[in-house]
Amino acid sequence: MTEVRIIRWSTDDLALLQALNTPEVRAHTGGPETDDQVRARHERYVRGPGPRSGNMFAVVAPDGTKVGSVGFWPRDWHDEPVYEMGWAVLPEHQGRGVATAAVRAVVAAASAAGDRRHAHAYPSVDNPASNAVCRRAGFTLLGETEFEYPPGSLMRSNDWRIDLTR
Template sequence: MLTARDGDVRIRPVGRGDADLYLALRGDAATMRDLGGPQPPDRIRAGHAREVAETAAGRADIVVAEVATADGWVAAGNVSLVAHPPAGAEVGWLVLPEHRGRGVARSAVRLLLGLPGTAERWGVVEAQPSVGNTASNRLCAALGSTDRGEVDVEFAGQRFRCRRWELDLRAQVPQ
């Protein structure tokens, strides 16, 4: 997987050294509000290790979004692109609270979906943000995704009402 940059945001493959980012993201109540609340540290560490292995094996494209600061590049969140039948893949993202509202997720998602070979590999990409997650639903619309309506989704043993968005990467390049 390649790295990519768009102004003050860049992406790189997730690695073993990103465990603290995962703990900060998935252990934060505000970040995980629409995903059932913060996860316990052991579960976060196991999920991180699994995502590093899946990315290294080429079974998923999971990246860390970094932002440029006066002190250099700082991890701000992550974006995952994983197999999800019947669509080709599901895309999801999390951004640390201090970096929200600055376009980090939008830039990182666009960078990941625009990497060479992504459209051919994954084809149709789906996102399923909670119906109450206005920012994520706006991002899906801004990507040019098609709103397929509301669905019930199970995550972490809980059911959530989500909006299902679909984007055929073969038909368009995210802007």
């Protein structure tokens, strides 16, 4: 299994967020954002944790290279307070287990927060890589759902859930 660390998002991570803002990386999440949107997202991440910023982390490879982002944030889903999880990995580091290792690490961080029983991830049904990450990280597939992302746009997603109390 690939080993990575996650470290709290910092002011130094703007370049990483910009590098993740490509058509290839954002193909299943509404496409690339504008420079202003990326900077605003970065500022939210730096301010976090919080309701709009969540708990965001940079994914760090064993050699110290930052290779992606991962995080969790509160939301209500079917009248239950849960965490939503999301991640992105630079193309040159995809397919090596980096995302799965990062998601396992962020599941542990969400579990340690201790205030939610479940976390969910909502990858597009057309995103086999992210669905595989959910399966490999121990999530249970609950089925397909309509999910709003980006805001104002509905997408067909899989609803994956993991129990944070196990």
